[in-house]
Amino acid sequence: MHVKKSLLGAYDTSFVNKSLQIKMIENGLPTNPDVIASGIKEALSGIPQQSRTEKDVTLILPQEAFLFFRADMPIDVTEAVLDTYLREKARSRLNSDIDNSYHYYIIRESEGKKKVLFFAIKKEVLEAYKKPLELIDLNLKQIVPEPLTYYKLFEKTLRSNKKENIWYVSFDHDSLSGYVFDSYGLLEEKRWTATLSTTKKIETTVQKQVAILEAQNIKINRLILSGSQSDEIRQDTFTKDVGVWTNPIKRIIPHFYADYLRILKGQTDKELPVLTYDMLIGAFIFTSEDKNFCMVKSEGSASNKPNLKSSSSIIPKISISKKTVFLFLASFILTIIVIAAAYFLRSGSSFSVKMPAIPIPGLTNPTSTPIPPSPTLAPPTATPTPSINRSDVRVKILNGIGIVGKAGEVKVYLQSKGYEDFQTDNADNYDYETTIIQSKKGDDMIKNLLELDIQSQVENKVKFELLPDDEAADIVLIVGADFK
Numbered sequence: 001m002h003v004k005k006s007l008l009g010a011y012d013t014s015f016v017n018k019s020l021q022i023k024m025i026e027n028g029l030p031t032n033p034d035v036i037a038s039g040i041k042e043a044l045s046g047i048p049q050q051s052r053t054e055k056d057v058t059l060i061l062p063q064e065a066f067l068f069f070r071a072d073m074p075i076d077v078t079e080a081v082l083d084t085y086l087r088e089k090a091r092s093r094l095n096s097d098i099d100n101s102y103h104y105y106i107i108r109e110s111e112g113k114k115k116v117l118f119f120a121i122k123k124e125v126l127e128a129y130k131k132p133l134e135l136i137d138l139n140l141k142q143i144v145p146e147p148l149t150y151y152k153l154f155e156k157t158l159r160s161n162k163k164e165n166i167w168y169v170s171f172d173h174d175s176l177s178g179y180v181f182d183s184y185g186l187l188e189e190k191r192w193t194a195t196l197s198t199t200k201k202i203e204t205t206v207q208k209q210v211a212i213l214e215a216q217n218i219k220i221n222r223l224i225l226s227g228s229q230s231d232e233i234r235q236d237t238f239t240k241d242v243g244v245w246t247n248p249i250k251r252i253i254p255h256f257y258a259d260y261l262r263i264l265k266g267q268t269d270k271e272l273p274v275l276t277y278d279m280l281i282g283a284f285i286f287t288s289e290d291k292n293f294c295m296v297k298s299e300g301s302a303s304n305k306p307n308l309k310s311s312s313s314i315i316p317k318i319s320i321s322k323k324t325v326f327l328f329l330a331s332f333i334l335t336i337i338v339i340a341a342a343y344f345l346r347s348g349s350s351f352s353v354k355m356p357a358i359p360i361p362g363l364t365n366p367t368s369t370p371i372p373p374s375p376t377l378a379p380p381t382a383t384p385t386p387s388i389n390r391s392d393v394r395v396k397i398l399n400g401i402g403i404v405g406k407a408g409e410v411k412v413y414l415q416s417k418g419y420e421d422f423q424t425d426n427a428d429n430y431d432y433e434t435t436i437i438q439s440k441k442g443d444d445m446i447k448n449l450l451e452l453d454i455q456s457q458v459e460n461k462v463k464f465e466l467l468p469d470d471e472a473a474d475i476v477l478i479v480g481a482d483f484k
Helices: 033-044 079-094 123-134 146-157 202-215 228-232 235-242 249-256 258-265 278-289 322-347 406-417 444-454
Strands: 002-005 011-014 056-061 067-072 101-110 113-122 139-145 165-172 175-182 185-195 222-226 246-248 394-399 421-426 436-439 463-466 475-479
Touching: 011 258, 033 123, 056 123, 056 146, 056 278, 067 079, 067 185, 079 113, 101 123, 113 123, 113 185, 123 139, 139 146, 139 278, 146 165, 146 175, 146 185, 146 222, 146 249, 146 278, 165 202, 165 228, 175 202, 185 202, 202 235, 222 235, 222 249, 228 249, 235 246, 235 421, 246 249, 249 258, 249 278, 258 278, 394 406, 406 421, 406 444, 406 475, 436 444, 444 475
Parallel strands: 056 139, 165 222, 222 246, 394 421, 394 475, 436 463
Antiparallel strands: 002 011, 067 113, 101 113, 165 175, 175 185, 436 475
């Protein structure tokens, strides 16, 4: 992905694809720098010449190129000693010369706990990746671990009070690959891959891997599906077949990152290929929001020591040179003077400018400082109730009366209310006389919202039951005979 920013902050984005018939990376290292350099050069020829002025490159590298570990962060640790603390932990956990590596760590918080995600890359590995770029006069400005780009794409769907395991899977050219995350970030360091044959279905392959992960005590709560072939999959039936709640990335990115898509789209009407280039879009968002992240500089620099405070989302700022600002202001002021002069010459009026009085010590008479009147205190206002975005709520609808298609009818009704994320199935029996809402402990707002949305459709008062915390859905609606 080639991104060029104009003087006024508009972005021009190009996507170029080039396939090489060799294995480019093995054991985390580039295998043939000359061939890689030639491939990059050929790919760049697909970008208009006038756009190819930038020499800075950001590389997204597979996780195997990095050293990595996770650790719980002591609550009382100070920023001054954190870097030393992590270096010692890295030496013991990674069994590597951390002083001969570039590193960076990310601190994330969930459920009131803090966890450190530590990434490091050996100097000789980084130099190996620089070599192909240097052969064609490009400058390596930044490297980003591949899992961080994927995590950024669904990060805003996570809830601070809920811990879950997420499996990000890409489906391209009959091949599957992905990483396992939890609410803090990368959970399983090894990248999972699988190839589908003509007799092998994606549902069977995914379901088998889910069972393997559960045997390792990793229960997958949610599956994020991406890749060019994922557009062919129906979310509701796929969720039912694999037994894991599935979110398509094509719906997450436009919902949470519409501003970034507009930036990358630029002035064209073409739709961004988010399913094919999800990793690149995630890298653009990550480098725009996590400004401090840097692994190219030496480990002793300030850039390797992130602030302990949580970073907020920042849309890329428009960078304009001081010279441009000066010329703009000068021309603006000159235009105002010319217009004013023309007006007064035409009207025959004269005007004067009154300069503000400048107090000179010893010559001005002291004046008493007026005391401002006491402000009138406004009556306290009630704290607003936090709103819930219905499109973010995962709803499971169970048919509890046996009428064919009833769960689908209720789904259509809830879609009209703004809900978007569904799974439909049959209940354990068809003898439900009264509609039931099952919600998790502490999710009273979601429960009350759904009750309000369906109250016109039920004859009896809805019953409530407790939903287990490990249930993938946020709320379950069992349709009873009293549902119209």
